[in-house]
Amino acid sequence: MMGLLAAAETGPARAAPPVLRGSVPLLGVLPALARNPLAVFERARPLGDVVRLAVPGRPVFVLADPAHVRRVLQENHANYRRTPFHDQLKSVLGEGLLTSEDPLWHRQRRLLQPAFRAERIRRFVEAMGAAAAALADRWEAAGPGRVLDVSREMSDLALDVVVRCMFGQERRGGDAAISAAVHEAQDWVAGRFWSLAPGWTERLPTPANRRFRRALATLDAALMRIIGERLAAREAGNDLLGMLLAAQGEGAGLDERQVRDEAMTMLMAGHETSAATLTWIWHLLACHPPVADAVRDEAARVFGSQARPDPEGLGRLDLTRAVIEEAMRLYPPAAWFGRLAAGSDRIAGHEIPAGAIMVLSPWLVQRDPRLWPDPDRFDPARFAPGTRVAPYTYFPFGGGPRTCIGNHFAMTEMLVALSVLAPRFRLHHTGDGSVRPELLVTLRPGGGLPMRAEPRTEAC
Numbered sequence: 296m297m298g299l300l301a302a303a304e305t306g307p308a309r310a311a312p313p314v315l316r317g318s319v320p321l322l323g324v325l326p327a328l329a330r331n332p333l334a335v336f337e338r339a340r341p342l343g344d345v346v347r348l349a350v351p352g353r354p355v356f357v358l359a360d361p362a363h364v365r366r367v368l369q370e371n372h373a374n375y376r377r378t379p380f381h382d383q384l385k386s387v388l389g390e391g392l393l394t395s396e397d398p399l400w401h402r403q404r405r406l407l408q409p410a411f412r413a414e415r416i417r418r419f420v421e422a423m424g425a426a427a428a429a430l431a432d433r434w435e436a437a438g439p440g441r442v443l444d445v446s447r448e449m450s451d452l453a454l455d456v457v458v459r460c461m462f463g464q465e466r467r468g469g470d471a472a473i474s475a476a477v478h479e480a481q482d483w484v485a486g487r488f489w490s491l492a493p494g495w496t497e498r499l500p501t502p503a504n505r506r507f508r509r510a511l512a513t514l515d516a517a518l519m520r521i522i523g524e525r526l527a528a529r530e531a532g533n534d535l536l537g538m539l540l541a542a543q544g545e546g547a548g549l550d551e552r553q554v555r556d557e558a559m560t561m562l563m564a565g566h567e568t569s570a571a572t573l574t575w576i577w578h579l580l581a582c583h584p585p586v587a588d589a590v591r592d593e594a595a596r597v598f599g600s601q602a603r604p605d606p607e608g609l610g611r612l613d614l615t616r617a618v619i620e621e622a623m624r625l626y627p628p629a630a631w632f633g634r635l636a637a638g639s640d641r642i643a644g645h646e647i648p649a650g651a652i653m654v655l656s657p658w659l660v661q662r663d664p665r666l667w668p669d670p671d672r673f674d675p676a677r678f679a680p681g682t683r684v685a686p687y688t689y690f691p692f693g694g695g696p697r698t699c700i701g702n703h704f705a706m707t708e709m710l711v712a713l714s715v716l717a718p719r720f721r722l723h724h725t726g727d728g729s730v731r732p733e734l735l736v737t738l739r740p741g742g743g744l745p746m747r748a749e750p751r752t753e754a755c
């Protein structure tokens with residue numbers, strides 16, 4: 296418990312931090328990390344708040360104390376840079392906001408930030424509602440009792456939302472191919488992260504590499520088509536792509552490649568994360584029917600018989616918001632992310648050498664029993680209005696200057712989706728409801744989440 300929530304220490308160096316060793320000679324915990332990184336972080340936790348993982352190559356540290364997370368993300372953020380993982384992401388995202396560094400990152404963040412302010416996100420509520428209503432109509436048309444893979448359904452919904460709001464496009468037949476390509480690209484990136492294979496092996500003509508290249512070509516073609524159509528129409532539009540194109544026209548230094556990279560970043564970062572959270576929410580609501588009923592009642596109370604939510608009403612959905620926040624505590628979509636120490640630092644008295652990878656894991660911290668009593672229990676009351684959450688005990692959107700730019704967008708789209716779908720359907724597990732979280736780039740139920748969507752017939 297020592298040091299939890301305490302300021303990072305600056306005194307003399309202490310003994311080297313404890314090390315989590317693996318059973319494989321030379322490789323240490325690397326094979327275990329490749330299989331299940333969250334299980335490795337959990338094994339590290341009892342050893343201390345700063346633990347080194349034995350892996351070949353470079354030192355890797357897992358941080359379990361919120362004060363140390365804050366040190367890396369906020370207080371000393373200039374020392375902590377993008378990791379080799381981000382270099383892998385560059386194969387897909389190029390030099391977009393998620394992967395770039397100063398000065399490119401700084402300029403891009405300043406350019407894009409206004410589009411993501413809460414007051415600007417309000418104008419997307421209608422498009423978000425239309426996407427959710429279209430999904431509800433499809434479920435209704437499929438008939439009661441049909442088994443859906445909710446994980447896939449939420450991906451389709453979130454993709455539809457991002458395409459409508461960011462690119463001003465209605466859903467099209469090609470979306471299934473795009474969705475499949477997004478999954479393929481993610482699997483490839485996730486599969487390479489803890490891999491020992493040197494960078495050049497990504498160019499070998501292996502089946503996985505070939506599938507990845509095909510997926511990337513599909514994504515690129517879809518984006519370039521949308522960008523091309525917009526340029527041909529000679530209208531910037533009021534959406535994110537419109538902003539990017541307007542900035543390009545105003546000579547802000549954005550070339551076509553950068554427009555593509557930012558658009559691809561929004562498509563990928565703005566889609567799977569919200570989809571993962573919504574998926575977990577349906578799982579949790581099915582395990583807690585009274586909460587599902589209360590969410591339904593809240594939407595009905597605030598929006599009445601109105602088919603689509605409005606921005607004012609969303610602000611009154613206290614319970615639904617708490618459910619979303621609690622779901623992101625238990626199942627943070629970005630279950631961990633990393634930083635590379637550019638120079639040395641000292642954390643909890645331990646020397647952190649330049650070149651070290653720092654592991655920051657919302658999964659680990661947000662399920663720490665020292666910070667969250669009975670941490671595995673789903674309890675939205677933890678986020679009831681007026682409750683205070685200590686800094687960095689909860690950081691599903693990251694923190695510091697590189698905090699998620701899409702947090703208001705994500706919260707709005709999830710509130711909208713739940714207030715459209717929860718009054719119309721109750722979702723049931725098809726089996727006993729047990730799920731196994733699986734971490735690719737986002738945390739998802741392994742093997743999908745088969746559920747039945749039953750129309751709600753009872754009066755609200």
Ligand code: HEM
Nearest residue numbers: 392393564565568569629632691692693697699700701705
């Ligand atoms: C539940 C939904 C979401 C979660 C949990 C989430 C989580 C995160 C996290 C943890 C980071 C920081 C990563 C780091 O520090 O290394 C991040 C960054 C980012 N997110 Fe999100 N995100 C979500 C939704 C979105 C949406 C909807 C968009 C866009 C429409 C988006 C775009 C981005 C971008 C561009 C960055 C990089 C920001 C930068 O480095 O300046 N995210 N997100």
